[in-house]
Amino acid sequence: MTLNSTTYASRLDGADLFDLNVIKKYDKAGPRYTSYPTAPMFHAGIGADDYAATLKRVAGDDAPLSLYIHIPFCNTVCYYCGCNKIVTKQYHRAEPYLELLLQEIDKVADSLQDANGEACKRPVTQLHFGGGTPTFMNNDQMRTIMDKLRHRFHFVAKDEGEFSIEIDPRECDEDTVRVLEEIGLNRMSMGVQDFDPIVQKAVNRIQSKAETLRVLNEARQHGFESMNIDLMYGLPHQTVDTFNATLDTIIEFSPDRIALFNYAHLPHMFMPQRRIDEAALPSPQEKLNILEHSINKLLDAGYVFIGMDHFAKPDDELTIAQREGKLYRNFQGYSTQADCDLIGLGITSIGYVGGGFFQNRKEMDAYAEAVQAGKFPVFRGYILSNEDHLRRQVIMRLMCDFALDYRQFERDYNIVFRQHFADGLADLQEMQADKLVELRHDGLTVLPAGRLLIRNIAMVFDAYLQKKKEGSNFSKVI
Numbered sequence: 001m002t003l004n005s006t007t008y009a010s011r012l013d014g015a016d017l018f019d020l021n022v023i024k025k026y027d028k029a030g031p032r033y034t035s036y037p038t039a040p041m042f043h044a045g046i047g048a049d050d051y052a053a054t055l056k057r058v059a060g061d062d063a064p065l066s067l068y069i070h071i072p073f074c075n076t077v078c079y080y081c082g083c084n085k086i087v088t089k090q091y092h093r094a095e096p097y098l099e100l101l102l103q104e105i106d107k108v109a110d111s112l113q114d115a116n117g118e119a120c121k122r123p124v125t126q127l128h129f130g131g132g133t134p135t136f137m138n139n140d141q142m143r144t145i146m147d148k149l150r151h152r153f154h155f156v157a158k159d160e161g162e163f164s165i166e167i168d169p170r171e172c173d174e175d176t177v178r179v180l181e182e183i184g185l186n187r188m189s190m191g192v193q194d195f196d197p198i199v200q201k202a203v204n205r206i207q208s209k210a211e212t213l214r215v216l217n218e219a220r221q222h223g224f225e226s227m228n229i230d231l232m233y234g235l236p237h238q239t240v241d242t243f244n245a246t247l248d249t250i251i252e253f254s255p256d257r258i259a260l261f262n263y264a265h266l267p268h269m270f271m272p273q274r275r276i277d278e279a280a281l282p283s284p285q286e287k288l289n290i291l292e293h294s295i296n297k298l299l300d301a302g303y304v305f306i307g308m309d310h311f312a313k314p315d316d317e318l319t320i321a322q323r324e325g326k327l328y329r330n331f332q333g334y335s336t337q338a339d340c341d342l343i344g345l346g347i348t349s350i351g352y353v354g355g356g357f358f359q360n361r362k363e364m365d366a367y368a369e370a371v372q373a374g375k376f377p378v379f380r381g382y383i384l385s386n387e388d389h390l391r392r393q394v395i396m397r398l399m400c401d402f403a404l405d406y407r408q409f410e411r412d413y414n415i416v417f418r419q420h421f422a423d424g425l426a427d428l429q430e431m432q433a434d435k436l437v438e439l440r441h442d443g444l445t446v447l448p449a450g451r452l453l454i455r456n457i458a459m460v461f462d463a464y465l466q467k468k469k470e471g472s473n474f475s476k477v478i
């Protein structure tokens with residue numbers, strides 16, 4: 001059984017959800033589970049040869065394909081940023097990168113050909129341009145990438161797939177929106193974070209409401225659906241009052257989806273974050289106040305809490321998919337597209353192909369050297385065991401449905417769930433006592449107060465965390 005959004009919305013207000021003692025008790029570092037096993041488990045024992053063999057093995061499958069293209073460049077640095085990016089104002093750097101991408105696309109497509117040299121027939125139902133700032137590429141360069149992809153892969157019709165791009169509204173004029181539509185994109189996600197001028201200055205991201213609204217409107221006029229806006233809480237100088245004003249504006253803009261990320265402050269991992277004045281960061285209590293206020297305000301405005309930072313309108317396809325138990329999770333967050341092979345293209349990108357993860361090199365020189373030598377630029381990965389697949393599915397269904405039906409896993413994996421996961425379920429007893437989760441004989445349901453702490457619940461099914469019992473390079477769950 002999945003609790004539907006109405007149940008959740010009607011029970012969300014009030015002290016139950018924000019039992020501060022419970023939230024504080026469980027507020028520890030944990031993975032976001034955009035993959036299982038998580039990236040720290042990837043290892044250098046998996047490389048280009050494994051990737052080549054895997055592509056060959058899956059080439060003749062019927063299942064759809066998903067493509068991810070990473071464009072790493074950004075014109076300016078936002079100090080909070082934890083993304084894989086290269087900050088430069090030298091737009092000419094896009095050109096050699098484009099050449100490398102085209103070569104990499106050819107190399108993958110060649111490997112997916114059949115013995116007669118026929119192109120792979122697997123339908124591409126999902127495509128995502130991420131970054132960095134994908135529109136660092138100019139319009140002609142974007143056209144060139146899509147022409148190459150369409151030439152080498154079999155895309156389904158535009159209205160049958162999810163073809164998306166991350167947009168920095170400061171780097172996107174109407175001409176660009178028009179070209180993105182022309183080349184077949186139909187989903188857009190925009191970074192905002194916060195409209196308060198003092199916050200914007202402190203994080204070095206000056207972005208006006210007007211330019212944000214302009215891009216949103218232009219995208220709508222050009223047929224983009226399910227428009228998403230990224231916000232972030234926990235940034236320097238934020239208070240409930242200042243963030244309330246940002247929320248007012250966003251609710252007025254009325255995007256279909258809102259991602260409300262918890263600022264992950266990990267300056268030992270992300271250099272630009274060292275430029276953030278830690279004394280100006282909101283206290284843990286103020287962060288919780290901002291989160292509580294934001295959730296109540298977004299629900300009051302009619303949004304549904306999808307889970308893990310994401311909100312959507314009741315008629316958005318994400319909400320509908322969740323209601324129908326057809327929601328999935330991948331490196332880009334929640335998706336309506338079924339779990340399928342994902343081909344990562346570009347520096348740092350991660351693919352999931354034939355039951356394994358494969359990650360490309362993170363340094364431009366090493367990436368370029370491999371691609372120019374005609375090799376896959378894969379430097380690490382992970383091949384999932386049967387046990388990993390089982391746990392991956394358990395964590396995926398928890399994150400998407402907020403419930404588990406043990407019988408489904410017993411059928412699919414030939415296990416007795418309560419025996420197999422005896423340790424994890426024992427760990428959940430305490431969460432049951434704290435009213436985060438309801439445990440039954442044949443399944444479990446995450447209660448409203450547990451939804452914000454879904455990472456903690458997922459963590460008990462993570463075999464590797466259970467072994468290590470730590471997660472220092474992960475951000476706090478709240």
Ligand SMILES: C[S@@+](CC[C@H](N)C(=O)[O-])C[C@H]1O[C@@H](n2cnc3c(N)ncnc32)[C@H](O)[C@@H]1O
Nearest residue numbers: 080081082131132166167168191230261263264
């Ligand atoms: C690649 S960026 C979005 C596209 C574009 N580069 C932009 O900034 O508009 C992806 C999103 O990750 C989120 N993000 C970046 N750094 C983060 C951090 N340290 N903690 C939490 N979320 C973060 C931001 O909300 C950001 O919009």
Ligand code: SF4
Nearest residue numbers: 074077078081083132
């Ligand atoms: S948030 Fe976006 S624009 Fe800012 S540095 Fe990160 S990737 Fe670049």
